[in-house]
Amino acid sequence: MISVSNVSMRYGAKVLFDEVSTAFTPGKRYGLTGPNGAGKSTFMNLLTGELEPQKGTVVRPRKLGVLRQDQFAFDAYRVLDTVIMGNQxxxxxxxxxxxxxxxxxxxxxxxxxxxxxxxxxxxxxxxxAETDAALLLQGLDIPDEMHQRSMSELQGGQKVRVLLAQALFGHPQALLLDEPTNHLDLDSIHWLQSFLRNYDGVVIVITHDRHFLTSVCTHIADID
Ligand SMILES: Nc1ncnc2c1ncn2[C@@H]1O[C@H](COP(=O)(O)OP(=O)(O)OP(=O)(O)O)[C@@H](O)[C@H]1O
Ligand SMILES: [Mg+2]
Structure with a gap:
């Protein structure tokens, strides 16, 4: 469960959130929607703890899996290390x-x-850690011979699967995904959809992909 109580956040004169209270429960999969600039990424950063609310509190599980938008951020690292980095x-x-x-x-x-x-x-x-990471990668169809290679050698779809393994590493109770389908081929998108439908923690996903949203999410959290 992730719970948000009386959270307020503003940048200068722009009020993004005013006394927001809500909760996200395990087993439900939320699509975080809203127009550009509404505050979706800011809200996700408040949920992960990357950003502190100016007012109010967020209570989150100890372990969160986060798939960030930048899928090239780990290009300099080995595949296996990238996964282990999921446990900071x-x-x-x-x-x-x-x-x-x-x-x-x-x-x-x-x-x-x-x-x-x-x-x-x-x-x-x-x-x-290495064995656990390797098992996760095998489950995600990343063959053993790739585990020691650098992330930069992987194709887009494989990269996202490794980053997903990173998000899953260490058994998180919640998964927060920002635009997960960017750079994903159709096969990987289908794979991710069925993966998320079978995950039993909290899922919160920001996406502009209508198909993905309808196929994965049970609830919509719309930022107005
Ligand atoms: N650090 C910051 N300082 C000042 N303003 C900011 C900061 N971060 C975000 N903003 C502003 O807050 C608003 C919300 O930004 P945010 O990135 O959360 O929106 P978003 O819903 O994710 O948008 P998009 O759909 O374009 O990704 C925007 O107007 C943005 O310019
Ligand atoms: Mg954003």
Whole structure:
């Protein structure tokens, strides 16, 4: 469940949200609609926590899966790493840990820090992260030989499937998708539609694709 209570947000004289209260419940799939500039992306950023409301509160599950609009943002990374980055707390801890291990000399402070980081990696199932990510990718039809390649080598539809695996990694209780069908071929769109229809958490999706909206969403949240 994601609940929004008395949220207000304005940019200068432009009031986007005034005392908005609403809730999004698991098993329902919401289409977030509204004209250009209505505040759809802003609202999604408030839901993910990327943006703090000027007034009011948002209560969200601990784990959110987010598919951002920019499908080229991870081009510099390996496919497998891109998926693991979906768990930000885990990824940050793993990166810092690896940086310390690469040092020639490890100080006492480094040793303390390593203990702390290994604790986080354990809590977040980091020791099975590569296996978990690979399983997710296999389920999404990304063959094993691609897992070690860089994202830039993938075709548009494959890229979106990897980013979806990223959004799903770490068992999120909600999926927030901004324009997921951009750059997707028809097969991948069909695949995503049936995937979302079978997902049992909260789904909130921004899309201008009418077909996709009618096929996937059970509810519409229209921003007026
Ligand atoms: N950081 C900001 N500072 C000032 N104004 C902003 C900021 N972010 C968004 N806005 C304004 O708030 C309004 C809503 O923007 P937002 O991007 O949320 O709309 P949207 O519904 O996602 O639009 P689109 O359909 O074009 O993607 C717009 O008028 C935008 O110019
Ligand atoms: Mg937008």
């Amino acid at each position: 707390r885990l990824w940050a801890a793993m990166e810092e840990r690896d940086r310390i291990y690469e040092k020639h000399e490890i100080t006492n402070d480094d040793g303390m820090k390593l203990g702390e980081l290994e604790g986080i990696v354990g809590e977040e199932d980091g020791y099975s």
